[in-house]
Amino acid sequence: MSVVAAAGLTKRFGEVTALDDVTFTLTGDKIYGLLGRNGAGKTTLMQLITGQNSGTSGDLMLFGERPYENERVLSRVVFIKESQTYPTAYQVRHVLSLAKRLFPNWDEDFAQSLVDDFDLPRKRKVRKLSRGMLSALGVTIGLAARAPLTFFDEPYLGLDAVARQLFYDRLLADYAENPRTVVLSTHLIDEVADLIEHVLLLDRGKLLLDAPSDELRGEVVEASGPAAAVDEFAAAHQALHREQLGGAVRASLRGSFDDAERTRAKKLGIDLAPVSLQQAVVRLTTERTNAR
Amino acid sequence: MDDGRPIFVQIAEMIENSIIDGTYAEETQVPSTNELAAFHRINPATAAKGINRLVDDGLLYKRRGIGMFVATGAVETLRERRRREFSDQYVRPLIEEARKLGIGTEELKKLIDTGEEQR
Numbered sequence: 001m002s003v004v005a006a007a008g009l010t011k012r013f014g015e016v017t018a019l020d021d022v023t024f025t026l027t028g029d030k031i032y033g034l035l036g037r038n039g040a041g042k043t044t045l046m047q048l049i050t051g052q053n054s055g056t057s058g059d060l061m062l063f064g065e066r067p068y069e070n071e072r073v074l075s076r077v078v079f080i081k082e083s084q085t086y087p088t089a090y091q092v093r094h095v096l097s098l099a100k101r102l103f104p105n106w107d108e109d110f111a112q113s114l115v116d117d118f119d120l121p122r123k124r125k126v127r128k129l130s131r132g133m134l135s136a137l138g139v140t141i142g143l144a145a146r147a148p149l150t151f152f153d154e155p156y157l158g159l160d161a162v163a164r165q166l167f168y169d170r171l172l173a174d175y176a177e178n179p180r181t182v183v184l185s186t187h188l189i190d191e192v193a194d195l196i197e198h199v200l201l202l203d204r205g206k207l208l209l210d211a212p213s214d215e216l217r218g219e220v221v222e223a224s225g226p227a228a229a230v231d232e233f234a235a236a237h238q239a240l241h242r243e244q245l246g247g248a249v250r251a252s253l254r255g256s257f258d259d260a261e262r263t264r265a266k267k268l269g270i271d272l273a274p275v276s277l278q279q280a281v282v283r284l285t286t287e288r289t290n291a292r
Numbered sequence: 293m294d295d296g297r298p299i300f301v302q303i304a305e306m307i308e309n310s311i312i313d314g315t316y317a318e319e320t321q322v323p324s325t326n327e328l329a330a331f332h333r334i335n336p337a338t339a340a341k342g343i344n345r346l347v348d349d350g351l352l353y354k355r356r357g358i359g360m361f362v363a364t365g366a367v368e369t370l371r372e373r374r375r376r377e378f379s380d381q382y383v384r385p386l387i388e389e390a391r392k393l394g395i396g397t398e399e400l401k402k403l404i405d406t407g408e409e410q411r
Binding site (some may be wrong): 031061122169170172173176177179194195196197214215217218266274 | 299300305326327330332333334335336337338370388407
């Protein structure tokens, strides 16, 4: 059974279509990257999946049931979002004991070790926490909840590079021991590129891409060389971007680059360079902007 | 860790290199999927895919309940495979670059001899 199944999912806010006919399936035990620009619909999608809102049309199933106002399935989900708020009069330890009661799979030892890792002051009130400490508290809850479906929506506001690396390392280690479905929504694509097994890319409410990240990495390359040669080579592929400097051209191409194509490139005197996941996403999402 | 090829291929190749240079000797255990994932900071599924590729090639084998081990003969298999790929990967690009620079065959041979002497 799939963990999440969306079919033709659409969400409108008045005139604005935040999600437009989105169809995908999340199978169990994978780390997904939910990527896209601001306003692409990422947060809306997560709100629908976590039952905080209902779609305008289309169908959405969570563990085989509809999530909206459905306590039974929602107890299996944890959603940590950017600027997560907690009761301000509570101390850190109170928030944690609340979370402990909320999540059936809660691991108290793990939670306490994360509190130590992030240097969280247990007795400090929520309203006195810095932005980074609030984020660390969110990350702690999101990880220790061990929910079968775990969402992190830009959870790192105020977290420095060291704390973010700590988060990635703890996530990876715990995920290896306790596989579950994790969805990471982030702008820091390069930081999580190697963690993500599968990419969902949203662009203006539409699902632009639904593919294993390994596949995506091989699908986009940067070809550079003499203009005529690059253009000849590019004709067989989808050109996402093209820059020219004198007689030299650099083009981002999407397609299938097997050994035969690589040999053809070499013979034309073209250099094929890989692009990072972040670069691929930038090219794929700006291509549509240019085309408009 | 990014040269454009799928990460699992790069993981497999790293283990292959360690087998060839003797870091992982034949009949010794290689790191587990989770150890590889934590060390390289990659998804465990990706690490598993890399390991499985080597199992499919007969370079690693599984001892039930213990882990993955380097198969006997793995070093020889890898050396043979790399020798077959040597011409494509190293010699041909060398000749192409030499042509571009106007270095003739005789000069190229001389350069190789000199390089050998300087090792």
